[in-house]
Amino acid sequence: MDGKTATAGAGEDEPRIPPEQTRDWSDLTPVLLVNAFRRLSLRDRWAGAMLTCKSWLEASKDSSLFSSLDLEPYFDAAGSGSGDLIGWWTAGFERRIDSMIRSVADWGAGSVREVRVRHCSDGSISLLAERSPKLEVLSIQSSQSVTDASISRIALSCSMLRELDISNCYEISYKSLETIGDNCPNLTILRRNFMNWLDPSQHTGIVPDEYLRNCPQDGDMEATAIARAMPKLKHLELRFSKLTAAGLISVSEGCQELEVLDLFGCVNLTSRGIEQSSANLKNLIKLIKPNFYIPRSVYHTERYGHWRLYDERFQTNVFQI
Template sequence: MAGVGEFRCWEDLIPDALALIFSHLSLQEILTVVPRVCKSWAIAVSGPYCWQDIDIEEWSLQRKPEHLDQMLRMLVTRSCSSVRRLSVSGLPNDAVFSFIADRARSLQTLQLPRSEISDSIVEQVAGKLSNITFLDLSYCGKIGARALEAFGKHCKSLVGLKRIMHPLEVADKVCQDDEALAIATTMPKLKHLEMAYLLLTNRGVLEILSGCRELEFLDVRGCWDVELDEFVKEKYAGLKVLGPHIVDCYEMNNWDDCSDYSDSSSFVSWEFMDDDAGDYDGESFDGIWDDEQGLDGLEVRFYEGFNDSVAGFGWPSSP
């Protein structure tokens, strides 16, 4: 313990303590500024500490596929298999998903909205992602019941699933009860399920209610063919249901954000909310940061880092 009049230098902090502090900085600062401050800081951000929680979903929305691919491979590699949460939008291909599965086997939360992954790649690598407890596959139009079944069979601790689609993305489909059946038969521990705008029928929803007996929250907004009678409502009186009618944003004030999973075991009464209207190393990364739009205010929650090898992303050098 430092004596009176003494002080402890920041660079003397252990790497994981430094990484916890750095986690409050922006992605830009972690990648380009922090490693240039001093050797100990560079070491801290070159280990896995800063990259246990990788959230680049907002950043990835405005990036080219090749830049997103490069960034993901670099971040996941830096995590040294310690990443617990990965959130990214628009995963461009099966190859990068396979890369993630090979090097991120400790993942517990995986959020891949708008990704271009296929049923076949999920079936091949789902066994490497057995620690996942929350999964977001919203707006992933190239996957279906096969992928859901593969995740369900291998991710035995899965308690949260988000599978929301845009109406135009399911316009060419007749029915998606096969996805409901895959969920019902392979995900018995689900507590939180969002399936807004899928083409479900009563049969599909009843399969889910029968197979997922621990379910606490179900979002079926926009599932227009779903009409559950009073008997079903009474039988599952402890279940919180959103939909099938569209909920106005002002009517959501008394609800928790349905996209934020909570493992709370409390139950509330069955209710339908509706309104009257309907509602990499060695590679160059030049150009990956083509513009600053989307970087300001970006909150990146990480635990690990980088060194000078990531310089040249289009940002100015640190002072």
């Protein structure tokens, strides 16, 4: 038998491999698709998988994929220029964020536990409250259209809430803090920070002037509400709040489980007042005092002289989005 004949005989005994065919990925079962989509980033699911075909779109809406909506990484990465920041304070951008929240609330089918967004409105937050009773984390900083109305709905419908960030939400008052505290006994983290009103150059021309004028002035009322209704707080941020020593004393007496207290920019407080109040907080691990650069336009020795001034201007991270 020659070499040619031997080769031919061997080929006849082996299974023939069909030519490569194009796979139809749309035929994958929903279970396999969901399992694959679970490994994708939020951006890839929304901007990729959902737009591929009808079967992928339906699989992308599986409720198990919507326990969390976290847009913070995208805000942090995208806000490299003032043009981006200005666009975020528009009605059109707000509608886009609202649309995402509504979709998650619908598709999550009651399984949503975490939402971290910015620039949303009452409508989407009210719907989230209605459809997400298991919500544990809500971060909606810089939402100019969110008011006490939707926060009250969150308080009454989401009793499992343990973390809340309403920083730079100027249409939310101390009443919401009371309602949240009275109805969400598991709350341990509260972020109620404000924009740097001592140096408005950081947000002038970006944030609407009429919105900045609505910045709450009732720092002590908010502090009193926190102290009365949120005794289990472990982490509290009040950056650039206008609370005074009286408000801080209320917090130290009512929130004695605090481990982290951030008072950066709270210029109505004195060193002595902070030391006296923090002495009551036996579990306190981290205390951030109001040290910052003070522009000469607002500098008064009798009011600010007790704080050390930095040589370089303090750059807040609030708008480095």
